Each structure stands twice: as structure tokens, then as C-alpha cells.
Amino acid sequence: MIDSVTKDKSRTVLTNGHNEKAWKVVASEAAKNCKNYIRDIVDNLVLEPNPDKQVIALSLGDPTVYGNLSPSKESVEAVLEAIESGKCNGYVPTVGTEEARQAVADYLSFDGVQYDYKDVILCSGCSSSIDLCITVLADANKNHNILTPNPGFPIYRTLAESYGIEVRSYNLIPEEGWIIDLAHLESQIDENTAALVINNPSNPCGSVFSENHLRDILEVAYKYKVPIIADEIYERLVFESTRFVSIAALNSHVPLLICGGTGKRFLVPGWRLGWIVFHDPVGAFDAEIRRGLGCLSQKTIGCNGIVQKALPKILLSTSQSFYDDVTTILYNNAKLAYKIIQDIEGLTVYMPDGTMYMMVKIQLERFPQFSTGLEFMQRLMEEESVFCLPGECFGAPGFMRIIITIPSELIKEACDRMREFCKRYYTK
Template sequence: MRTFGKSSKLDHVLYDVRGPVVEEAARMEEEGKKILKLNIGNPAPFGFSAPDEVIEDMMQNVRDCQGYSDSRGIFSARKAIMQYCQLKGIPGVMMNDIYTGNGVSELINLSMQALLDDGDEVLIPAPDYPLWTACATLAGGKAVHYICDEQADWNPDIDDIRKKITDRTKAIVIINPNNPTGALYPREVLEQIVQVAREHELMIFSDEIYDRLVMDGLKHLSIASLAPDLFCVTFSGLSKSHMIAGFRVGWMVLSGAKEKGRDYIEGLNMLSNMRLCSNVPAQSVIQTALGGYQSVEEYISPGGRIYEQREFIYNALRDIPGITVVKPKAAFYIFPRLDRTKFNISDDEQFALDFLHEKQVLVVHGGGFNWGEPDHFRVVYLPDIRTLKHAAAQLGDFLAGYSQA
């Protein structure tokens, strides 16, 4: 029978939003079971709320936002993003270098569609945010995964990056701060990535959606600020930092050697025009959100919810026999390691299914993030400490008697 579409080749790269484990959780919910969902970074269900002034801004502006905007976005939003880039040290960003989007996800798709022809390769971290792999694949390209080293705080393995470059490699993607590991890349690692990109004339795509969710007094550094001679595309947005994932507010910024990407920019403009524009009422809150007091600081400082929940889940996981874990520095994810020998694990997806069935707790297995070994899973630590305490107790009880056949 003749079939149409590309969905079949994407099935293995979209586990965080679909796949057998998530589908089974949905089926169990239909049967009346209550599922504790630690699988998706959506702040709203866990009691986080947008700053009042952001909500008020949208309400004030909604009547004036009923028509299309410029395909790149409204002036006030792009001006605020341009000024934000100046604060981040990203060089040479002009108004026409900024594209707003319905979340960063839409812009990742546009960026890959504009870049890749059949067989072109793009370097993507492992573990990754799987949408990057999916969008590269959908565009006809090949996602080549370089390793992030758990023993080095989940920083990219520069030697592995070098080994993966071929004459078909077009670009390198970094996710910093990282989802799913919570890693924050230091300057020296970013400088090494820039040097590799410089030697091989690669574009750099930097997913920085969590750049305002950095803890422990550390600071995020945009890789584009270190690469004025390279063509860089930087992504960010308000979904996580301002707890408005449903508003779908993201942006993409071109910087550096833009003259090297004229054909790419032409394709990007065509694709941007085809979708007309991003959500205009949502764009109207960007100026307010990026200016003035940043309420997210209350969450990520000692005593704040995200900080204290990070502290709790890190220590709780460490206390479970058979689990080791690197402490995340940013975002709200943690990526623990399972002792494969102790639990006789050969299938991490089966582990996630077994845990779901026995304890009604939903996590994402490491393979869902294109991690090559069946020994990791991701926990979202957005729920309050009481809920996390319950989840950790359930996991400890489950693993106490767990062994795959």
C-alpha cells in the first residue's frame, strides 16, 4: 500500500512529546489512574505563574494586535530583543536580524528547513532536545550526534566533535543551558567549539532558551559573543523564564558573518513570510518581559522554588542505591544514571514503562533524547518538594526490587 509523509522516520526522535510511554500514560489516565507527570518542562501545571505586568500588558494590547505584523515581528518586540542581545554581547545585531516565532520550536524548524538539503549533516549533542534531531531529519538532513561527557559535567566532548565532522557537515548545534542535563557550558568549552567551527567554516546554532534560569551565582555566556567572525543563529524566548509556555513567545537572532549566509537568509525570509507572522498579542509582552525587574531571580536564588527543588531532587536521587547523578546548574531538569549491572537494564524505554505501570510516575528515558546507552532518564523538577518527595520515594521503592528479565 502506498503511504505519504515523513512521520515514520521521525518516530524515534520525538519521545519527549509522544511515543509508547507517553501514549501508555494517556491510556492509563483514560482508565481513571492519576499519573504524576515528570516528563515535560511546562511550568503552569505546577503552580508557576507569569509576572502580573506581563499578563496586564497582553490584556492592554490585545485589541491593538488583531492584524498581521511584519513577518519578523513587531517593532517594540524586536527592539527589546536587539537591546537584550547588546547586553549579552552578541555583535552586530540589527532589527532585520531578529525573527519572532511561535515558541523556539517553530524557529528551530524554520532554521533547519532553510539550511539543509538531502544528505547534509548537522552536529547535534547527545543527549539532545529531540526536536533538533527531528527537524534536521524532516528537512532531509542527517543529525550526527556528538557526545556530551557526563564525567566532565556534561560538557561537549571536543575530540568527539572533531571526529564527527565530514565534508557534508554544515553546522553545529549547542544547547546551553542544556536540556536534558541542566549543564551550563563554561567559557573555555565555548571557545573550543568556536575554534572547531572556525577551522571547518561551520554555522553555529545556539539554543539558549534557559539562559535566564542559571543558579549558584553562575552567568550564562552566549557563544555568539565569542564568534564575531562566524555566522551564528541564537535562539531564546519567554516560555521558561517567564512561565508562559502556552503564550508561545520565542525569537531567533542572526549575528556575526552574515555575508556568508546570504542564500540561507533568503531562504529563511521566504519561510518566515510563508507563515505570515508569529502570534502578535504574545509579541506585545516581550518589551515588558525583557525590561525592568526579572522575577525569575526569585525562583533560582537560595530559598526560591526552583533552587530548593533542584537541591532536594539531586540529594534524593543520590540517596537511591544504583543511581548516580550530576548536579544541574541551570534549567529545571536532571538526568540521572542507572547502574545497568545492578538492574540488568538493556532497554531504558522498558524501564520507563515498568516504572509508569507500577508507580504511576511518568519520566522520559534517555533514548528519548538520543542518548546511545540504555542507562539514563530525565526528571523534571518543577513540582513542589512534597510532590518530588513522593516521586523519589516511589522510585526508590520501585528500584529496590527491579531487574529486567
């Protein structure tokens, strides 16, 4: 029983007649280890835009922000029909409904790959898919590590480190189209490597691996018996003559967990529908891993039931013209940005083969006023109200990532402002 309450300026202490103790609740190790590397960098920048210029954000990986890219009419109609049916207001199986899982299996069955609904687990967005894959394969108590690309999207590191799992990065080679440095990849593998994360097509690089390069990657994974988590959220979102090849299409003897979802190609990241697909020609996942992922899916009690109901129509009825229109817009925006930036002294731009991004290298030796890319980006925001994500967010200091999803007139304006900014500070 509480006898009295003592108050002072800094705290309130409850006494029970025997002792006096202030409350202190300690955060878990998982919470302490969970770090958003983009927010950690960006939030520590002093970003005060030029009040005389409209802010142009070339930073957000959300294609819906400016309203120029919208989901297909088939997707919208499918969701409306699902709501009106009144049949998807309750809980669904934690791994997803059979109908929705079969739709994913059919959608991804191409280039000789055939999936069944039993190979599919539905998740709350692709980030959730990756989370479950890392969790089922890697264990901090066994000193496991996972391998991730550099540059690479930081969510892999955020998720793994929150569980106490070591993250090791393997290098991509910008001068060779951001292919993997296979020798460096091999040097990072040891007996505790639990998984190799492959992101193709790539965020932030906008690169798309060739079939031959994918085969080389699979050879390394097979040699060391390391399973692959394949982040293919940007599957088929490629430009012109570039062809997307799923790593599952190469008939390897490497067990694969393929992660994807509707967020990017279908322009609906807020609908939170992702998937994990098993491709396991050697049967390495048949027992424990399949059962483990089924158990882990129970943490979220299943993903969005409305979108699951709509999924067959979204995936299997969306017209090819929708996909073509989206990739045409992105490709034209990429060409526009590339054309302007390649003529800006002090910058080196890399033309993407797909996705929604392109990487730009800042030749810092030509801008002696700035010791880091972060300083360059901060001043660009202050003077020109243009904000790009600094390469430090992706493990690539001295680079910046720009998006190509915004209206073309804003891309041109942003790139023109970058040109004027670089002119002011460029030193030969």
C-alpha cells in the same frame, strides 16, 4: 460523470462506465520522515499506574502544568493591555514588528553584545526558530548533514529528518558536567556538514557550558567553517554562582544563528513567541541567509500579534525579583531531588547547573530483572505511579530525565517512591 456506486464490506468504489479504481492517497516523504521520538517511545510503553497511588509526572517539560509556577505580573498586564488596545487584531509583518524586534535586540544586548532590530526575526515559538534555521542552512539535495548533541532534545532530529537531512550526533560527557567530547565532535564533521547545533543551557542535561568550553567549540566550528545554530531557550535560567554566557559574547569569527523565546524563562510556552537573532561578525549571512530566513518566515504569516505588542513590556519591564524567585524555586527543587536520589543504591544522579531538568543514570547491572531502562521506567510507573522520560528519548539509553518544576512536596514524594522501588530490586 459517475454512473454508479458499488459497495462491499471493505470499500466503496465509484465507476464512470469505463473503469473501476479504489482511491489511494499517499503521504508525502516529509510526512513519512517526520517522527516525534518522545511520542514514538512513550506511546509504545504499556503505562498502567498503580491505582492506589497518585500519578506524579516527572516527564513534562511544560513548567505550567501543576500551577505552582506562573508568569510575571508584568507579562500578564502587558498582554491584557495589548488586547484592550485593539491595535493587534490584524496581520503583522512576517518577520515581526519593528517595536517587538527591537525589544528582543535590547533584551539580548548584554556582555558586550549589541543587537539591532534588523538582526531579529520573530517566530512561533523556539521550535519554529530552530525549524527555520535548519531549513535555511541545510539542503537534502546537497546531501547535507547537521550535528546535534547526544544526549539532546529530539526536536532537532524530528525537524531535520522531515526534510530528508541527515542528523549526526556528537557525544556529551556526563562525568565532566556534560561538556562536549570535542574529539568526537570533530570526527562527525565532513564537507557536507551544514550546521552545528549547540544547546546551552542543556535540555535534558541541565548543564551550562563555561566560557572556556564555548571558546573550544567555536575553534572547532571555525576550523571547519561550520556555522552554528545556538539553541539558547534556557538563557540565564541558571543556578547559584553559575553564569550563563551567550556564545555570541565571545567575539568569534563564526557565524551564529541564536534561537530563543519567552517559553521557558518567562514561563509562557503556550504564548508561542520565539526568535532568531543573527550574530555574524564575518558577514557570511548578509545576503542569502538573511533573505532566505525572511522568505521562510512567510510560511506562517507572522507569529502571535498580541504577544508581539506586549513583548517590550514583557522583556524589558519584568522585575529581577521574578527571575530570582523562579531560579530559587528550581534550584531548591534540584537540591531536594539530588539529596534524596544520591543516596538511592543503583542510581547515579547529576546535579544540574540550570534549566528545568536533571539526568539520572540507572545502574542496570544492579537491577538484573530489567534489561533496559525502558523496562525499569515502565515498572516504576506500574508499581509507584511515577513517570520519568526514559533516556532513550534523548539518545541516552540507561538514563532517565526528571523535571524539577513541580511542587517540592511532589518531588520529595516521587523520589521517596523511587527509593522504595529500587530497594525492592537492587542486587549487590
